[in-house]
Amino acid sequence: MKKALLIVLFMIMMPLASAQFGEFTTENKIIVVAGDSSEGSIILTNALNSDFKVVSFIKFIALDDNNKEVQGFSFELIPDKTGEWRRKENKTFYYKLTTNESVNGGSYTLELTLWGFTQTGDLYIITSRIPVEVIEKPLKLLDIGSYVEGKPQNISYVLNGETIVAYAHIKNFKSSPVMINATAQLLKGDKIIMENKKTFNVSGNNYLVKNELKIPYNLPEGEYKVRYILSYPEETFTFSKDYFVTFGVKISSISLEAKNILEGENNEVYIDVISDRNLNAEIALELFDSNESLLTSIKNNVKIAQGSNRFTFNVPAPIPGKIKVKATLSYGDVVLGEAEDEFLSIAFPSIENITIVTHDDVAIAKLEIVNPNNFEIASKVMYSFYVGDSVLKREKLELQLKKGTNEIEIILKVPLGEVINYEIYLEELGKRTQKTGSFKIELPPSTTTTTTVEPTTSSTAANTTTTHIGDNEENNTGKAVLVVLLITIVLIAAYIMYSPKESKKRKRPKPKRKSPLGRFKRPKIPKFREFKNIPKKKS
Structure with a gap:
């Protein structure tokens, strides 16, 4: 029996002793979670200068980064045998690698041993080294961030009513899904304003998780922060980004058609609105007096388009004095902007009384003009006095x-x-009132009788200002010249009458002045002779 076993072993060892050695290469890497399995495909390349008829997978060993064999790995190569493998040719195999929970995370190498037989029956002992990474955490975060829905990701402001999307792309290396908790939060400082929580079962190479935060319409404008938290028992991922929350609609300016108007008239208010969106809103106009008491309130529904908008409204001037106009732009209960301006409401002055006082041929027209305002105003008075078609003064x-x-x-x-007819006009801010009338100074009955016209008087209220206007400058100047002339004549006459008389002395007449050239003798008139014939030339 022992002799037979020795023969069998000898027959097995004989080919190994004459075998050649070589290596198949790969560019693949296997990632597996400790205590889990990994399945996939790898590509092996025949790097030898030989063609093989049959190649068989014989065994494997696992080596750590110190090239020492370790336990806790199970590996299957499918199929475990293949034929016709030419030089430089690639072949794809499926694998399944399983690790025990005792295997620590780190880098390892699976060293495969394959036997290859050529057409001539030569044996090659082939090795192939496959890198393996054992990880202790099953999930890998590929990407995480946030954006405003419908806008580029780099936008860092959000409008009330819009939605912020927080997202993440995750790869699961585990063979089974991993449950993860995702929480999106909106914070003001350290205070959580709102949050959205979800749970996902992550699987595959690129799993997308996302949470949405819809910004409330009544959230005040300002700086906020979005925080995104992803967690599972082995690990937690966190992301944050700052956003400026704004409604995107505001009053850019307010102006008035006129700064001064008459009481009871209307003034036009112009309100300019800039908007990043289309919106139905409300503009309320409130009028206050100088004591901040509300006079009236007007509400207007407006349609705001994206871009620049101008709205025009009419407001009354119910009382005289300063009136403040306050405009409030709102959407529901949300105030989007405020602006204010003011104008002066002027009560129209009036000509209360006209009194004509006469003396000889001089008439004085006394006008009483009442300013009902609590402040000084500028006005114009135009008058005309005439007899028939002849104007006396204008x-x-x-x-x-x-x-x-x-x-x-x-x-x-x-x-x-x-x-004498007269017309008197009072004008204020384009409005005019007219007073007309007439009077007559009767002729005296005789030259020796003096006619006296009793002046008419009228009472005036306290706080009275009197302005005198002469009939013309020539009349006053003439009177002044006449008075000066009379005084001069009187002084000359008095001087002549009272000055002492002096005796007259006889004066000798002055002699006539003689010419230094002596007596003047008038020269004779020259005589000219006339000849009938030309005188002969003397020889």
Whole structure:
């Protein structure tokens, strides 16, 4: 029996002793989780300069990074036998590698032993070394981030009502799914404003997980942070990104058609709105007096388009004084922007009374103009006095009317016995009122009788301003010249009458002045002779 076993062993060892050695190469690497299995495919290349009729997988050993054999690995190569493997040819095999939980994570090598037989029956003992990485954590994070839905990923602001998507791509090296918890949070400082939690069973080489955060419409504008947390028992992944939350709609400016208007009239308000979105919103206009008391409120529904928008509204001027206009842009209960401006409401002044006072041929028109405002205003007064078609006086005055009653006097010279008509206009901010009337100074009954016209008087309220306007400058100048002339004549006459008289002395007449050249003798007139014939030339 022993002799037979020796013969069998000798027959087996004889081919090995004459075998040649070689190596098949591979560029593949196997990754397996400790305590788990890995299945896949590898490619082996015949790197020898020989063609094989049959190649068989015989065994394997696992080596650590120190090239020492270790236990805890199980390996299968499918198929374990193949034929017709030519030189430089690649062949694909399926494998299944299993590790025990005792195997530590790290780099290992599977050394395969194959027997190859050529056409001539030669035996080759072939080795192939396959790198193996044993990992203790089954998941690998390929990518993680966040973006605003419908916008490029680099955008770092988000509009109220839009959605932020937090995502991750994960590879699972384990042969079975791994459950992972995913939480997306929106934070203001350290305070969690909102969060979204989900659970995923991750499998495969590129598994996508994502959570969504829809930004509330009533979330105040400002800086916020998105935090994304992925966790399972062996590991936790965390990502964060800052976002600026804004509604994307704001009032860029407010302006008024007029800074000064008359009480009871309307003023136009212009509101400019810039928007990053299309939106139905509301613009409320509130009017306040100088004491911040609400006068009126007007609400308007508006359609806002993406880009620049201008809206025009009419607001009243219910009382005189400063009126503040406050505009509030809102979406539901969310205030999107505020702006304010102010204008001056002016109560129209009035001509309360016109009194005509006359003396001889001079008339004085006294006007009482009432400014009902609590502040000084600028106004214009235009008047015209005329007899028939002849204008006696016409003028336009720029006035500063103080609070209360203002008195103006207009002085003019008028003809006696004629009806004097007048028209007086008061103008303020384009509005005009008119007062008309007439008066007459009667002729005196005789030259020796003096006619006295009793002046008409009128009462004026406290706080009165009086302005005097002369009839014309020539009349006043003429009177002044006449007075000066009369005074001069009187002084000359008094000097002549009271100055002492002096005796007159007889004066000798002055002699006539003689010419230094003596007596002047007038020269004679020259005489010219006329000849009938030309005189003969003397020889």
